[in-house]
Amino acid sequence: MTICNVCTLNLRQANWQLKNDDALRARVNDNLERVGVPPYSGGDRGQALPLADRRGRGLRAAEAGRPQGLKGLKIAPFYGCQILRPSKILGFEDPDRPWSLERIITACGGEPVDYPAKIKCCGFPIIQAREETALGELIQPIEQAMEAGADAMVTPCPLCHLSLDAWQQKLEASTGRTFGLPIIHLSQLVGVAAGLTESS
Amino acid sequence: VDIQIPSDDQVTDISSMAGARPVMDVALKIWRFDAETGERELRDYQVEAPEWACLLDVLDIVKDQVDGTLSFRKSCRMMICGSCGMRMDGRAVLACKERMLPIVEAGPRAGDLGDGEPADRQGPRGRHGPVLAEDARDEAVARARLPRGAGGQGVPRLAGRDRGDPQGGALHQLRVLRLRVQLDGVRPEFLGPRARKGNALRRRLARPGDRRAARGLQLRARDLGLHRCYFCTERCPKGVDPRDAIAKLGAESIKNGIDRDMGAKHANWFVTSAKTTGWLRETELVPKTQGVVSSIKEMKFAMSLARKGKVPLPFPPHVAENVKAGAALYNLVKEQGRDGAAGSSRARRARVHRVRRGARPARTERANARAKAEAVAYYKGCLASLSAKELDISTQALAPKLGSSSTSSSRSPAAAPATSTRPSPTTTST
Numbered sequence: 001m002t003i004c005n006v007c008t009l010n011l012r013q014a015n016w017q018l019k020n021d022d023a024l025r026a027r028v029n030d031n032l033e034r035v036g037v038p039p040y041s042g043g044d045r046g047q048a049l050p051l052a053d054r055r056g057r058g059l060r061a062a063e064a065g066r067p068q069g070l071k072g073l074k075i076a077p078f079y080g081c082q083i084l085r086p087s088k089i090l091g092f093e094d095p096d097r098p099w100s101l102e103r104i105i106t107a108c109g110g111e112p113v114d115y116p117a118k119i120k121c122c123g124f125p126i127i128q129a130r131e132e133t134a135l136g137e138l139i140q141p142i143e144q145a146m147e148a149g150a151d152a153m154v155t156p157c158p159l160c161h162l163s164l165d166a167w168q169q170k171l172e173a174s175t176g177r178t179f180g181l182p183i184i185h186l187s188q189l190v191g192v193a194a195g196l197t198e199s200s
Numbered sequence: 201v202d203i204q205i206p207s208d209d210q211v212t213d214i215s216s217m218a219g220a221r222p223v224m225d226v227a228l229k230i231w232r233f234d235a236e237t238g239e240r241e242l243r244d245y246q247v248e249a250p251e252w253a254c255l256l257d258v259l260d261i262v263k264d265q266v267d268g269t270l271s272f273r274k275s276c277r278m279m280i281c282g283s284c285g286m287r288m289d290g291r292a293v294l295a296c297k298e299r300m301l302p303i304v305e306a307g308p309r310a311g312d313l314g315d316g317e318p319a320d321r322q323g324p325r326g327r328h329g330p331v332l333a334e335d336a337r338d339e340a341v342a343r344a345r346l347p348r349g350a351g352g353q354g355v356p357r358l359a360g361r362d363r364g365d366p367q368g369g370a371l372h373q374l375r376v377l378r379l380r381v382q383l384d385g386v387r388p389e390f391l392g393p394r395a396r397k398g399n400a401l402r403r404r405l406a407r408p409g410d411r412r413a414a415r416g417l418q419l420r421a422r423d424l425g426l427h428r429c430y431f432c433t434e435r436c437p438k439g440v441d442p443r444d445a446i447a448k449l450g451a452e453s454i455k456n457g458i459d460r461d462m463g464a465k466h467a468n469w470f471v472t473s474a475k476t477t478g479w480l481r482e483t484e485l486v487p488k489t490q491g492v493v494s495s496i497k498e499m500k501f502a503m504s505l506a507r508k509g510k511v512p513l514p515f516p517p518h519v520a521e522n523v524k525a526g527a528a529l530y531n532l533v534k535e536q537g538r539d540g541a542a543g544s545s546r547a548r549r550a551r552v553h554r555v556r557r558g559a560r561p562a563r564t565e566r567a568n569a570r571a572k573a574e575a576v577a578y579y580k581g582c583l584a585s586l587s588a589k590e591l592d593i594s595t596q597a598l599a600p601k602l603g604s605s606s607t608s609s610s611r612s613p614a615a616a617p618a619t620s621t622r623p624s625p626t627t628t629s630t
Contacts, residue, residue, distance in 0.1 A: 003595050007581040031536075035528040085430035095434055096287070121429030128489050129462045137429075158583040158591050166505055185588070187595040194601040196594070 003187065005082040005157035013089050018042065069109025070193050073152065076113040076145035077101035078164065080157035081121050095119065101154065104186070108193030115144035122155075124163035135171050138163055142171065142179050152182040154189045161185060222251045224304045226258050230270065243267075249300065256284050256295035285437040292437040448541035455540030465489045475527040478520025480582040483512055505587075512586040 002008045018025045019042055029039035084095040093100060098119060102112035123137030142164065145153050155161050165183040172178055184192075191200070228245045247261045256274055263270045275283035277296045284295035432442045454464050466489040473481040486502075487495040495502075505511050520526075533539065584592040 001576045002579045002581065003584055003591055004581040007579060011579070031529060031532055034532060035525045037522060037525045037529075081429045081431075085434040087434060121431075125429070128466060128486065158581075158588040161588060161591070162510070162583070166508075166510060169504065170501065185591045185594060187591060187598050191594045191598045191601070194598060196597055196601070200597045 003156070004159070005080045006159060009082040009090065012091075015042070016089050070105070070189075071109060073110045074113050074148075074150050075105045075110040075189065076115060076141070076148065076150035076153040077105060077118055078122070078141050078145075078153050078155040078160060079119050080155060080160040083156060084119055101156070101186070104190065105154065108190055110189075110193070113145060113148045113150040115141070115148045115150075117141040117144050122157075122160040122163040123167075124159045127163060127167065131170070132174070134163070135167070135174055138167055138171055139175065142168065142181055146179065146181055150181065152184055154184050154186055156186045158185070223248050224251050224253075224301060226253075226300055226304055228258065228262065230262075232270075251301050253300050254296055255286075255288065255293065255298040255300055258300055259295060279438075282436075282438055285435075292435055294437045297437075451539070451543065452541040462489055471530070475530055476523070477517050478523035478526055479518050480586065481514060481517070482582065482586045483514045509589070510587045512589075518585070 002011065018028060018040055025040065025042075032039050079098050079101060084090060084093060084098055087093070087095040096119065102114075105112040117140040120140060121137050122141065123134030126137075127134040141153070153164060155164065161183055164181075168179055168181065168183070226247055226249050228247075229242050230245060231240060232243045233240050245262050245266055247258060247266060249258050249261055253261075256277065259270065259272055263272075272286065272295070273283045274295065275281040277284075279294055279297045282294065285292060286295055287293070288295075288298065430443060433440075433444070436442075450463060450467065453459075454467060458464065459468055466485070469485055469488040470480065472488075473479060473485075486498065490498075502511060533543065578595075580592045580595070584595075
């Protein structure tokens with residue numbers, strides 16, 4: 001199980017290439033052997049946290065274990081690119097109409113907020129090279145989520161979190177506007193619903 | 201040249217076959233959009249079509265016989281131009297390529313657009329909106345050249361436009377890039393009569409010391425608004441992978457010694473990090489990429505992040521297990537000449553996958569795979585160990601609440617199996 005979109009995509013992509021290309025797998029395993037590490041056996045498949053439990057046991061546990069829940073808090077889900085696309089590698093969630101985060105938010109007692117930019121790029125990959133372009137990407141989910149009435153935004157990707165959270169102050173400076181939208185990790189959201197305290 | 205024209209009695213009158221040809225009943229749900237009111241609706245159509253019909257044929261029948269207001273783009277009708285690319289059941293398809301008979305034989309999926317969610321629960325995004333009506337020229341360029349006017353007015357203006365057309369930008373990026381790829385001949389399959397006239401992506405790979413070439417290559421790619429966000433790869437119904445093409449060009453540039461631009465420095469620091477510690481040396485990433493002067497200018501911002509615990513100390517260095525093996529592997533691959541573009545094979549593999557997609561594993565194999573998935577290795581990656589430690593902490597604190605047991609490990613944090621329903625047979629190291 002991964003807790004990072006980038007890790008998820010890279011692991012699944014590598015796994016998928018190795019499984020589908022015998023020559024590549026043989027060459028890679030030969031190289032691994034030459035540097036003294038075990039060969040790749042093909043048993044792994046990277047699975048992201050929000051998608052790891054497709055049969056719903058985790059969701060049921062979340063529902064059962066939320067003595068406080070989110071009390072109807074309006075949460076904007078932000079998926080990030082690399083958990084959705086390329087869907088041919090990631091595989092099981094419609095990249096245009098994902099639903100996992102909404103289902104988790106609902107299970108935790110919150111109210112999911114829908115907005116178009118929830119599946120778009122957060123701008124982080126280009127944030128160092130062209131910050132103004134990245135901010136142009138960044139403002140879309142933040143602005144749209146707030147207009148849709150979100151109290152907070154949740155994301156399963158630490159890179160998106162960094163962009164949406166840390167760079168939000170730069171966005172405010174750039175636009176002269178105040179957003180102040182709290183950005184939380186998915187595990188934090190479920191943790192709050194499950195009754196974890198801040199110290200935990 | 202001797203051309204023989206058959207006599208009339210040898211020519212089959214197609215119209216006489218109309219009553220005898222095998223036909224099928226096709227039911228479609230098509231997103232319709234009213235450009236004047238902005239309203240969208242999913243409209244039902246049912247037509248009779250010949251069994252050989254593709255999606256484009258069926259759409260033609262709908263337009264000719266049922267609803268003349270239906271509009272869609274088409275051109276060559278032979279899987280070359282890509283004009284009829286559209287979304288069907290959550291997939292990017294060429295309407296002229298997609299045969300309808302297997303879909304019809306699979307049976308109706310009432311109230312379903314193919315993703316398991318009823319249409320009325322899919323939210324207001326309207327994925328199949330007015331993408332054909334957008335301005336074909338300015339979206340991607342505007343995205344890359346946001347004005348930095350007082351208060352940054354250009355940014356919200358762009359966001360406002362995007363809200364009206366959430367998918368238009370991405371599709372436009374694909375169209376622009378595909379045009380560039382065709383013009384520049386990045387993929388040999390798309391070499392055309394104007395192959396040597398384009399200049400957006402490089403016609404040739406940069407030579408060592410060719411700074412201008414590298415700069416042109418990377419700036420142009422950015423001007424197209426391509427940020428590795430995967431929309432272009434996802435959208436293309438012909439399996440073109442522009443992201444891979446750009447990555448190959450970047451890798452080949454670095455291999456040829458063109459490594460002074462910010463993108464190359466950024467990529468090289470990842471390589472250095474992997475070789476020296478096995479981890480991303482995150483705190484040093486900004487000065488190594490942007491340079492010392494630029495980093496000093498960002499000091500105020502960095503301090504604000506540091507106060508929130510988002511700037512991990514670089515000392516003592518965080519060294520992963522087996523880092524020497526990782527460095528040896530890098531050197532070995534480089535000796536084999538598989539650095540640069542030769543090391544990238546995403547697009548080729550994607551096509552292989554598409555061909556094999558129809559063959560699903562047997563039921564027992566899938567059941568076995570599910571059973572194996574009970575054992576979960578927890579892989580937290582770099583950021584959750586560095587600037588996003590709160591993510592790792594909260595995940596580990598949450599695990600017992602969700603019925604998973606937390607276990608500690610003597611391995612490096614990158615490989616620590618923290619949650620597991622039974623002893624994990626596999627762990628992964630960076």
